[in-house]
Amino acid sequence: MNLFNEFKKGLWERNPILVLSLGMCPALAVTTSISNALWMTLATTFVLMGSNILVSLIKGFIPSHVRIPVYITIVATYVTIVELSLHAFQPAVYKALGIFIPLIVVNCMILGRAEEFASKNGVRASAADALGMGLGFGLTLTVLAFFRELLGANTIFGYTFIQGMEPSSAMILAPGAFITLGLMLWGMNVINSRKKG
Amino acid sequence: MVKNIIKPALVLAAVAFCSSLLLSFVRGVTYPLILQQESDKEQSALMLVLPGFEISEPLVVELENGENFKYWTGEKFINGEAVQGYAFISVNRGYSGDIRSMVGVDENNIVLGISIVQQSETPGLGDRVNERSTSETIWGVILGRSYGGEKITDPWFQDQFKGIDLNKKIKIVKHGTWISDMREDLLRENAVTSITGATITTKAITGSLKEGLIKLRKAKMVTEGGDK
Numbered sequence: 001m002n003l004f005n006e007f008k009k010g011l012w013e014r015n016p017i018l019v020l021s022l023g024m025c026p027a028l029a030v031t032t033s034i035s036n037a038l039w040m041t042l043a044t045t046f047v048l049m050g051s052n053i054l055v056s057l058i059k060g061f062i063p064s065h066v067r068i069p070v071y072i073t074i075v076a077t078y079v080t081i082v083e084l085s086l087h088a089f090q091p092a093v094y095k096a097l098g099i100f101i102p103l104i105v106v107n108c109m110i111l112g113r114a115e116e117f118a119s120k121n122g123v124r125a126s127a128a129d130a131l132g133m134g135l136g137f138g139l140t141l142t143v144l145a146f147f148r149e150l151l152g153a154n155t156i157f158g159y160t161f162i163q164g165m166e167p168s169s170a171m172i173l174a175p176g177a178f179i180t181l182g183l184m185l186w187g188m189n190v191i192n193s194r195k196k197g
Numbered sequence: 198m199v200k201n202i203i204k205p206a207l208v209l210a211a212v213a214f215c216s217s218l219l220l221s222f223v224r225g226v227t228y229p230l231i232l233q234q235e236s237d238k239e240q241s242a243l244m245l246v247l248p249g250f251e252i253s254e255p256l257v258v259e260l261e262n263g264e265n266f267k268y269w270t271g272e273k274f275i276n277g278e279a280v281q282g283y284a285f286i287s288v289n290r291g292y293s294g295d296i297r298s299m300v301g302v303d304e305n306n307i308v309l310g311i312s313i314v315q316q317s318e319t320p321g322l323g324d325r326v327n328e329r330s331t332s333e334t335i336w337g338v339i340l341g342r343s344y345g346g347e348k349i350t351d352p353w354f355q356d357q358f359k360g361i362d363l364n365k366k367i368k369i370v371k372h373g374t375w376i377s378d379m380r381e382d383l384l385r386e387n388a389v390t391s392i393t394g395a396t397i398t399t400k401a402i403t404g405s406l407k408e409g410l411i412k413l414r415k416a417k418m419v420t421e422g423g424d425k
Contacts, residue, residue, distance in 0.1 A: 029320065030320050032320050032321020032322070033320075033321060036320055036321070061208065062208060063208055066206075066208060066209045069209060070209060070212050073212050074212070074216070076216075080220055081219070081220070081223050084223050084224060084231070085227060087227065087234065088226070088228075088234070089227075091238075148321075152321070153321070156335045157335070158329075160333065160334045162334070166373075169394045172394060173394060
């Protein structure tokens with residue numbers, strides 16, 4: 001098993017958002033600013049890593065027709081632990097992440113990777129998969145957030161981009177997210193078809 | 198058949214048991230710390246909305262509708278004269294979930310400051326109530342040059358409530374992001390500028406201030422009546 005390949009595939013070839021279409025809910029909801037996107041990536045990758053490793057460890061003991069409820073329980077437990085510990089020990093980070101932490105539970109990317117990959121592969125491969133998927137997720141989110149923050153709020157990392165320019169609030173609202181994501185998909189398909197051609 | 202049902206059921210029960218055990222343990226450890234954080238947050242919000250006041254212990258009063266209303270009284274000396282200030286927490290439903298804000302008012306119901314303690318508004322829209330504004334540009338930061346932009350450390354949305362008269366109607370105008378130059382014009386009209394795309398959030402907060410003030414009046418009547 002080539003660990004690097006398992007890691008690499010999440011970045012482009014099997015990019016969780018652009019190719020697998022998983023985790024669209026946070027991708028559309030929290031990409032209003034780059035810092036939100038980065039925080040979301042950090043929290044999601046952490047949970048994804050934990051759940052992939054745990055699922056891969058216990059995959060032998062789980063009867064196949066109750067595996068989905070078991071995975072959901074694991075993911076939800078993980079997220080709750082992260083939320084409680086952050087709230088208690090890192091209030092500043094908790095405040096910045098806020099609503100994104102509970103949102104991680106409904107990120108189907110995590111359940112999807114548990115079902116599709118971790119339940120069939122070893123611990124190390126699952127960890128590499130989680131890292132690659134998390135990074136691919138993060139890259140997509142950051143690019144999406146970059147355009148939305150730039151055009152929708154006229155800021156980058158919270159700093160004004162061009163003084164006096166009136167931003168378009170449509171980019172911050174849901175349509176802006178869909179349009180940007182659509183353009184990114186288009187761009188990706190163009191690059192892929194050039195490669196083949 | 199029996200094996201097919203019993204084994205999965207047992208596994209599921211075991212997983213649920215382990216997870217509950219783990220979570221109750223984690224909660225046991227974190228709960229006192231979380232309570233501590235919450236009370237710290239309340240204290241720092243109090244300092245913010247009643248700046249420079251000597252703040253007493255909170256009073257809890259039961260209103261006619263059975264609701265418990267908590268408020269703080271503060272005292273400050275301005276030119277040798279004692280001035281009273283009051284702080285309370287007002288709650289209103291925003292776009293998603295409750296918005297709780299700590300509000301400080303003086304004797305004439307002029308807002309001394311508000312601080313939003315809890316909200317779960319849409320990221321990028323309603324949650325800009327906590328946005329700290331800066332007119333510093335990204336180029337200025339990269340090049341290490343400042344174009345005389347001002348750095349505002351208090352969230353602008355909350356800052357603009359200072360000086361609003363709660364006896365009058367609070368107007369909501371759409372002037373975009375607030376800058377300190379706007380203060381005078383807005384205060385003349387007793388207005389606040391709303392967050393672009395989040396008028397519901399803005400209305401929820403202005404509405405909650407009015408409601409909170411009415412409750413404060415009733416609560417004061419109850420306590421002062423009790424004193425006599």
